[in-house]
Amino acid sequence: MAKLDFSPIADTTRRAEIVALLRRAILTGQLEPGQKLNELRISEQMRVSRAPLREAMRELVQEGILTSIPYAGTFVIDVTAKDIIDAYSLNKVLDEFAIELAWPLRDRRFFDELDRRHEAVKQATRALDTTRQIETALQLHGLIYEWADNSVLLETWQRLTSRLQMYFALHQRARNEPVPAEDVHETYVALLKGSDMRAAQRHAREHIDLDFEELLAYARGLEKRASKN
Amino acid sequence: MAKLDFSPIADTTRRAEIVALLRRAILTGQLEPGQKLNELRISEQMRVSRAPLREAMRELVQEGILTSIPYAGTFVIDVTAKDIIDAYSLNKVLDEFAIELAWPLRDRRFFDELDRRHEAVKQATRALDTTRQIETALQLHGLIYEWADNSVLLETWQRLTSRLQMYFALHQRARNEPVPAEDVHETYVALLKGSDMRAAQRHAREHIDLDFEELLAYARGLEKRASKN
DNA sequence: TCTTGTTAGATTGTCGACAATCTGCTTGTC
DNA sequence: GACAAGCAGATTGTCGACAATCTAACAAGA
Numbered sequence: 001m002a003k004l005d006f007s008p009i010a011d012t013t014r015r016a017e018i019v020a021l022l023r024r025a026i027l028t029g030q031l032e033p034g035q036k037l038n039e040l041r042i043s044e045q046m047r048v049s050r051a052p053l054r055e056a057m058r059e060l061v062q063e064g065i066l067t068s069i070p071y072a073g074t075f076v077i078d079v080t081a082k083d084i085i086d087a088y089s090l091n092k093v094l095d096e097f098a099i100e101l102a103w104p105l106r107d108r109r110f111f112d113e114l115d116r117r118h119e120a121v122k123q124a125t126r127a128l129d130t131t132r133q134i135e136t137a138l139q140l141h142g143l144i145y146e147w148a149d150n151s152v153l154l155e156t157w158q159r160l161t162s163r164l165q166m167y168f169a170l171h172q173r174a175r176n177e178p179v180p181a182e183d184v185h186e187t188y189v190a191l192l193k194g195s196d197m198r199a200a201q202r203h204a205r206e207h208i209d210l211d212f213e214e215l216l217a218y219a220r221g222l223e224k225r226a227s228k229n
Numbered sequence: 230m231a232k233l234d235f236s237p238i239a240d241t242t243r244r245a246e247i248v249a250l251l252r253r254a255i256l257t258g259q260l261e262p263g264q265k266l267n268e269l270r271i272s273e274q275m276r277v278s279r280a281p282l283r284e285a286m287r288e289l290v291q292e293g294i295l296t297s298i299p300y301a302g303t304f305v306i307d308v309t310a311k312d313i314i315d316a317y318s319l320n321k322v323l324d325e326f327a328i329e330l331a332w333p334l335r336d337r338r339f340f341d342e343l344d345r346r347h348e349a350v351k352q353a354t355r356a357l358d359t360t361r362q363i364e365t366a367l368q369l370h371g372l373i374y375e376w377a378d379n380s381v382l383l384e385t386w387q388r389l390t391s392r393l394q395m396y397f398a399l400h401q402r403a404r405n406e407p408v409p410a411e412d413v414h415e416t417y418v419a420l421l422k423g424s425d426m427r428a429a430q431r432h433a434r435e436h437i438d439l440d441f442e443e444l445l446a447y448a449r450g451l452e453k454r455a456s457k458n
Numbered sequence: 459t460c461t462t463g464t465t466a467g468a469t470t471g472t473c474g475a476c477a478a479t480c481t482g483c484t485t486g487t488c
Numbered sequence: 489g490a491c492a493a494g495c496a497g498a499t500t501g502t503c504g505a506c507a508a509t510c511t512a513a514c515a516a517g518a
Binding site: 242243244277278279280281284299300301 | 470473474478480
């Protein structure tokens with residue numbers, strides 16, 4: 001018999017689909033920070049009852065991108081400069097740890113996947129698809145976490161990555177200028193293929209710091225805006 | 230007018246209470262790993278409809294202590310030796326980071342709170358209340374996270390701490406012997422009050438490693454058991 | 459004018475019933 | 489006896505309606 005590994009079939013609950021839809025809307029910035037989610041309106045738009053919608057919203061609250069106040073409503077989280085600083089400083093620490101764990105586990109498949117994801121970023125960049133560019137860049141970055149073979153670490157990274165994606169999307173959306181065309185990931189990929197772990201860890205930090213400055217400036221601007229209902 | 234700062238009033242939704250009840254049942258080991266949660270039975274026992282119960286379960290799934298399979302059921306997570314290793318190795322990294330962040334922020338209130346929580350552990354130990362001992366020890370440990378002033382880090386720790394509490398509870402429950410009476414936290418507290426940050430970080434690691442060995446042995450035993458429905 | 463009480467409307471929280479799906483048993487066929 | 493089809497019971501997923509709560513506007517009184 002031919003060796004075939006089937007991927008698990010799709011979650012066929014409404015709830016799961018709603019989660020995916022809402023998450024996407026939030027992470028791409030279609031739903032703005034602080035915005036209230038009206039259950040009735042959303043459930044009507046999605047042609048779904050409120051029960052699965054509410055369960056989906058519960059998940060996203062725990063995921064950290066929604067926040068809920070009993071009897072008042074559920075809102076997209078607000079983004080402050082401090083949130084971004086916090087997320088990034090933690091990200092640095094986790095990155096260092098992930099590289100350390102993944103380093104001895106790198107193999108052929110790792111390098112192939114690294115190239116594949118790198119290629120995806122470049123393609124999105126060429127296509128000027130900023131949303132997809134952010135998505136693919138984070139997926140490239142997440143490979144070391146998937147390879148680190150530490151389920152709790154991976155879970156933590158996935159939570160963190162949600163926020164990072166949201167921050168980047170907001171940032172991109174704010175500045176209405178084309179995306180930088182050069183490839184900022186070239187060095188990162190090269191270092192992960194190399195033999196100097198310390199160098200890779202160091203670069204991961206600095207590489208992150210690059211976009212961080214821009215993002216932070218944007219966040220400081222946000223700070224001024226009043227919260228909307 | 231006298232200066233009074235009121236604490237926020239309690240969440241009065243059934244959902245929040247259910248979450249608290251279920252979480253407690255899981256973290257104290259009343260609900261065993263792998264056990265299935267029957268919605269109808271639980272909702273009848275709690276005198277509550279399934280809607281808020283299901284929403285509560287969604288939260289705990291995202292919190293990482295329940296796992297859900299569509300149309301099959303929701304189960305308490307299984308505990309494997311690897312899970313415990315993963316959680317602990319990440320905990321070490323986070324501890325080091327938290328101490329680094331909290332270190333310059335230590336003040337009078339920090340030291341007072343440190344003593345208070347330390348006292349709570351000692352009291353629970355004297356009372357031979359193992360559940361409370363675990364709880365208070367983790368709260369003592371969590372102080373550096375609360376003081377680190379990094380919301381994402383704190384959130385991450387709280388997620389991690391859920392699992393740790395569960396692991397410890399299972400461990401305690403398995404070995405039916407009295408709790409060690411000596412105070413293993415004395416040195417930790419002293420170092421956090423001192424002036425050598427590196428020493429504090431080092432001890433945090435080793436202190437953790439202490440119970441870790443026991444816990445791990447227990448987990449390896451668990452590994453053999455088949456999953457129950 | 460400021461504060462307090464009231465009320466109507468909108469929104470969230472909860473409930474009981476129904477639909478979709480799974481599991482294990484039974485039955486029939488070879 | 490082995491195996492597939494189909495049925496019955498139990499359980500999860502979803503729905504529509506009702507109850508509890510909040511918000512904002514308005515009225516009454518000091």
